[in-house]
Amino acid sequence: MSKVYITDTILRDAHQSLIATRLRTEDMLPVCPQLDRIGFWSLEVWGGATFDACLRFLKEDPWERLCRLREALPNTRLQMLLRGQNLLGYRHYPDDVVREFVRLAAREGIDVFRVFDALNDIRNLKMALTAVKEQGKHAQGTICYTISPVHTTALYVKLASEMVDMGADSIAIKDMAGLLTPHATSELVRHLREHVDVPLFLHSHATAGLAEMCQLKAIEAGCRHIDTALSAFAGGTSHPPTESMVAALRGTEHDTGLDLDALQEVSAYFAQVRRKYRQFESEFTGVDTRVQVNQVPGGMMSNLAKQLEEQGALNRIHEVFAEIPRVRRDLGYPPLVTPTSQIVGTQAVLNVITGERYKTITNEVKRYLQGGYGQPPAPVDAELKRKAIGHEAVIEARPADLLEPELDGLREEIGDLAGRDTDVMSFALFPEIARTFLEERREGRLNPEPLIPPSPIGTAPCGERFAPTEFKVSVHGETYDVHITGANIGDQRHRRFYITLDGVPQEIDLEVLSGYQREPQAGQRPVPSKPGDVVTTMPGNIVDILVKPGDQVQAGDGVLVTEAMKMETQIQAPIAGTVTRIHVSKGERVNPNEVLLEIEP
Numbered sequence: 182m183s184k185v186y187i188t189d190t191i192l193r194d195a196h197q198s199l200i201a202t203r204l205r206t207e208d209m210l211p212v213c214p215q216l217d218r219i220g221f222w223s224l225e226v227w228g229g230a231t232f233d234a235c236l237r238f239l240k241e242d243p244w245e246r247l248c249r250l251r252e253a254l255p256n257t258r259l260q261m262l263l264r265g266q267n268l269l270g271y272r273h274y275p276d277d278v279v280r281e282f283v284r285l286a287a288r289e290g291i292d293v294f295r296v297f298d299a300l301n302d303i304r305n306l307k308m309a310l311t312a313v314k315e316q317g318k319h320a321q322g323t324i325c326y327t328i329s330p331v332h333t334t335a336l337y338v339k340l341a342s343e344m345v346d347m348g349a350d351s352i353a354i355k356d357m358a359g360l361l362t363p364h365a366t367s368e369l370v371r372h373l374r375e376h377v378d379v380p381l382f383l384h385s386h387a388t389a390g391l392a393e394m395c396q397l398k399a400i401e402a403g404c405r406h407i408d409t410a411l412s413a414f415a416g417g418t419s420h421p422p423t424e425s426m427v428a429a430l431r432g433t434e435h436d437t438g439l440d441l442d443a444l445q446e447v448s449a450y451f452a453q454v455r456r457k458y459r460q461f462e463s464e465f466t467g468v469d470t471r472v473q474v475n476q477v478p479g480g481m482m483s484n485l486a487k488q489l490e491e492q493g494a495l496n497r498i499h500e501v502f503a504e505i506p507r508v509r510r511d512l513g514y515p516p517l518v519t520p521t522s523q524i525v526g527t528q529a530v531l532n533v534i535t536g537e538r539y540k541t542i543t544n545e546v547k548r549y550l551q552g553g554y555g556q557p558p559a560p561v562d563a564e565l566k567r568k569a570i571g572h573e574a575v576i577e578a579r580p581a582d583l584l585e586p587e588l589d590g591l592r593e594e595i596g597d598l599a600g601r602d603t604d605v606m607s608f609a610l611f612p613e614i615a616r617t618f619l620e621e622r623r624e625g626r627l628n629p630e631p632l633i634p635p636s637p638i639g640t641a642p643c644g645e646r647f648a649p650t651e652f653k654v655s656v657h658g659e660t661y662d663v664h665i666t667g668a669n670i671g672d673q674r675h676r677r678f679y680i681t682l683d684g685v686p687q688e689i690d691l692e693v694l695s696g697y698q699r700e701p702q703a704g705q706r707p708v709p710s711k712p713g714d715v716v717t718t719m720p721g722n723i724v725d726i727l728v729k730p731g732d733q734v735q736a737g738d739g740v741l742v743t744e745a746m747k748m749e750t751q752i753q754a755p756i757a758g759t760v761t762r763i764h765v766s767k768g769e770r771v772n773p774n775e776v777l778l779e780i781e782p
């Protein structure tokens with residue numbers, strides 16, 4: 182017998198891939214006793230984007246989630262996805278933060294740490310893998326699978342061998358976009374088995390409709406561990422259905438031994454639960470074979486659609502799909518996975534909507550070109566590099582070697598607001614979001630974004646009346662299907678509406694200007710009219726203001742930093758002169774076609 186073992190992703194990657202990471206702990210806990218009896222090799226329950234989503238949207242303490250899952254699943258290994266030196270964020274953290282994070286995650290219940298680096302730069306895995314071993318937990322090294330002229334089977338074998346030398350207890354093949362084909366899987370698994378002597382795990386998203394075939398081929402080639410998702414949250418940008426793989430292997434030498442009836446019962450529970458989250462369903466999460474051509478992973482497609490829609494440029498999405506492989510080539514073929522998927526995707530959007538490639542270059546692309554994320558897999562485009570960072574020296578060292586320890590300073594900075602060591606860690610990972618979370622928690626006003634009740638319109642109990650929530654809206658000759666899926670009345674003046682626009686989830690923030698007693702306000706920002714008016718190309722938030730009134734600037738000097746879709750862009754002075762007026766403050770929302778700052782020649 183060569184039994185196959187299942188890691189089910191229902192509590193992490195499956196909902197991250199299908200409903201924007203919104204599954205709440207309250208919907209996980211009731212079914213945990215049944216999940217715990219199934220006999221999975223592990224359950225992936227934590228990490229990836231769940232930490233950010235808990236703090237940002239669900240207003241849950243991610244550490245408390247882990248602790249409660251640990252209690253509810255005493256007999257099952259709990260697994261997490263860790264982005265190497267990026268932990269669960271989008272930048273490199275210093276080693277003291279990485280080590281402490283792993284210690285806390287192990288203490289709170291994680292048994293298996295799957296550790297990856299978006300560039301497959303194994304220097305970025307070393308600290309995390311070492312820290313996992315220090316805690317006596319299972320350290321899984323990860324190959325991010327992609328296709329390019331430099332990504333060969335030999336390279337993957339070399340990476341895997343180096344990870345094993347670093348102490349990895351197993352190796353995962355992470356096919357985040359669903360690029361593997363059955364033949365390529367066979368070959369890769371066969372070579373890895375020949376050269377590395379630890380268990381192999383296959384994690385392949387079903388985006389291209391090939392993942393079940395790849396899993397079967399992997400199993401035939403000697404892989405004994407596959408990632409699946411209970412069928413209620415399977416398929417498309419998620420994973421192959423657990424029940425289908427269990428059925429496919431039943432009665433063979435690879436029988437998983439799992440009880441199909443029990444699996445189906447748990448899956449039925451999740452099918453009901455999924456209805457509650459329908460506002461987060463997206464038309465971009467089904468099977469999409471385009472990924473085999475453009476390599477854009479499913480999760481990234483919906484992000485791109487959102488970015489473009491904010492620009493009123495959704496009709497240009499195909500130009501962006503074509504631009505992504507070009508940006509990826511310019512950047513030396515990084516695999517597209519957090520954070521490189523956001524880095525490449527946002528730059529491709531900018532290249533399309535500004536009408537000129539690299540007219541605006543995000544800070545993350547600059548940092549990437551400076552070596553701030555590690556070594557790109559292949560040489561980057563020399564002209565782009567010159568344009569983005571001039572003759573600045575490129576970091577050759579492991580990026581985190583240049584980072585000073587942060588933890589003591591952060592502990593002091595957050596002070597009493599952190600009730601426990603895990604709060605300090607949340608603050609270390611996401612300073613702004615965690616601070617807001619901790620303040621709201623202290624003030625007893627943690628409000629998760631609302632879910633609309635599942636009852637369809639018109640079936641409300643007698644006497645209740647609902648305002649209409651579905652519309653066709655025509656603007657400038659374009660017609661859109663708008664569905665209001667939820668609302669959050671923050672205070673009298675600020676309201677947030679959750680809608681879908683042609684099926685894509687969106688948020689709208691409204692400030693009520695009439696019928697409301699307003700504080701006296703500064704005037705609205707002016708419309709640009711002169712060469713020294715500084716504007717943004719993308720809607721976003723002000724992260725930093727680099728100048729003050731009276732400062733002298735040269736054309737090209739950075740004056741503001743904005744953030745859109747988690748990527749920062751430095752806005753430069755269009756002319757040389759004196760900064761005369763600043764119309765923004767940190768944290769404010771800004772849009773194109775308004776003056777953020779004025780420079781007089």
Ligand code: PYR
Nearest residue numbers: 229230264357518519
């Ligand atoms: C994450 O980093 O969140 C992935 O799922 C790859």
